[in-house]
Amino acid sequence: MTPLRISIAASVASVLLILVVLELIRGRRLKERYALLWLVTGVVLLVLSAWRDGLNTIAGWLGVSGYPPAILFAAATLFLIVVLLHYSTVLSRLDDEKTLLAQDLALLRRRVDDLERAGPAAAVPTEPPARAD
Amino acid sequence: MSAGRVIAIVPAYNEAGAIGGVVDAIHALDGSFDVVVVDDASTDATAAVARAHGAEVLRLPINLGIGGAVQTGFRAALAGGYERAVRLDGDGQHDPAELPRLLQPLERDEADVVTGSRFVDGDGHYRPPLARRIGITWFARLVSAVTRTRVTDTTSGFQALNRRAIALFAEDYPADYPEVEATVLVLRHRLRLVEVPVRMREREHGSSSITFVRSIYYMLKVTLALFVAMARKLTPSQQAPAP
Numbered sequence: 001m002t003p004l005r006i007s008i009a010a011s012v013a014s015v016l017l018i019l020v021v022l023e024l025i026r027g028r029r030l031k032e033r034y035a036l037l038w039l040v041t042g043v044v045l046l047v048l049s050a051w052r053d054g055l056n057t058i059a060g061w062l063g064v065s066g067y068p069p070a071i072l073f074a075a076a077t078l079f080l081i082v083v084l085l086h087y088s089t090v091l092s093r094l095d096d097e098k099t100l101l102a103q104d105l106a107l108l109r110r111r112v113d114d115l116e117r118a119g120p121a122a123a124v125p126t127e128p129p130a131r132a133d
Numbered sequence: 134m135s136a137g138r139v140i141a142i143v144p145a146y147n148e149a150g151a152i153g154g155v156v157d158a159i160h161a162l163d164g165s166f167d168v169v170v171v172d173d174a175s176t177d178a179t180a181a182v183a184r185a186h187g188a189e190v191l192r193l194p195i196n197l198g199i200g201g202a203v204q205t206g207f208r209a210a211l212a213g214g215y216e217r218a219v220r221l222d223g224d225g226q227h228d229p230a231e232l233p234r235l236l237q238p239l240e241r242d243e244a245d246v247v248t249g250s251r252f253v254d255g256d257g258h259y260r261p262p263l264a265r266r267i268g269i270t271w272f273a274r275l276v277s278a279v280t281r282t283r284v285t286d287t288t289s290g291f292q293a294l295n296r297r298a299i300a301l302f303a304e305d306y307p308a309d310y311p312e313v314e315a316t317v318l319v320l321r322h323r324l325r326l327v328e329v330p331v332r333m334r335e336r337e338h339g340s341s342s343i344t345f346v347r348s349i350y351y352m353l354k355v356t357l358a359l360f361v362a363m364a365r366k367l368t369p370s371q372q373a374p375a376p
Contacts, residue, residue, distance in 0.1 A: 099201045105194050106193045107209060109191070109192060110190070
């Protein structure tokens with residue numbers, strides 16, 4: 001059986017995590033799309049911490065007989081990995097977008113230079129350089 | 134507007150010492166080249182020198198690395214309607230005098246991409262440092278094996294491309310050490326790759342971006358990237374049947 005003090009400490013930590021995430025959203029320092037995974041993490045950890053019979057049952061399923069709180073660590077680790085992987089994909093997308101923006105800027109800079117050299121008469125609006133994407 | 138003209142894409146990062154000579158040498162060829170120097174956020178006078186020598190300059194606001202810089206040039210080539218592009222480094226190691234020979238297979242429509250290879254003849258003119266030579270050989274064997282095509286020099290950035298290849302690279306070009314991945318990309322898209330023997334000169338200024346210590350990291354990273362390039366899904370527009 002999970003020691004009561006561990007359940008209490010883990011529940012408090014989970015509640016704190018949820019509150020901090022909610023406060024960050026409220027203060028507009030965290031966008032909802034990036035907060036969702038953190039909230040799910042907090043809720044799952046809270047459920048596993050507070051629902052002591054459930055933790056023991058799951059530990060039994062997985063063959064963890066000696067120390068059920070190990071399931072808490074395992075769950076927390078799993079969710080952290082998911083969050084980090086998610087961030088890696090976000091980072092990759094941002095990197096692609098950064099490259100695209102920098103390239104557009106370079107191409108548009110030249111276009112502006114050309115137009116300025118040609119004088120105001122040539123300043124006909126045209127489409128920015130296209131990239132099939 | 135670009136009929137018969139060739140765009141020469143020259144990526145350069147802090148090459149103020151060499152870039153003027155490269156631009157002049159291209160202009161000296163036969164007047165059919167529009168030189169576009171892609172300045173990868175240099176901190177020296179690369180852009181000003183290139184402009185003073187008559188090149189168009191695309192200045193990137195942040196350093197994208199060689200792949201992102203070269204791709205900027207391909208996007209400019211696509212937008213400018215060029216049928217042919219050549220790509221050579223701004224440090225002077227690629228001799229512009231070789232460009233007409235690189236373009237020949239394109240003009241005979243025997244290739245979509247022509248790479249200047251240091252090894253296709255095995256004449257031994259080019260003697261890179263050992264670590265680099267091992268890397269070049271390793272990638273040549275590996276790419277040849279996985280694509281079932283004989284390739285001798287996958288790390289050469291000295292290339293000529295037709296419109297199909299320009300369109301491919303404008304849309305999808307690898308980032309960090311792009312040449313090996315780009316070779317795989319070309320072959321996966323069933324573009325015709327031809328290698329032409331070239332001599333490479335010693336670097337005129339600066340030092341190679343690949344130092345001995347980084348060679349191992351480079352080989353690991355690019356080997357991984359190569360398998361990713363083989364396995365990666367093609368983007369939807371790339372899956373459309375080739376014309």
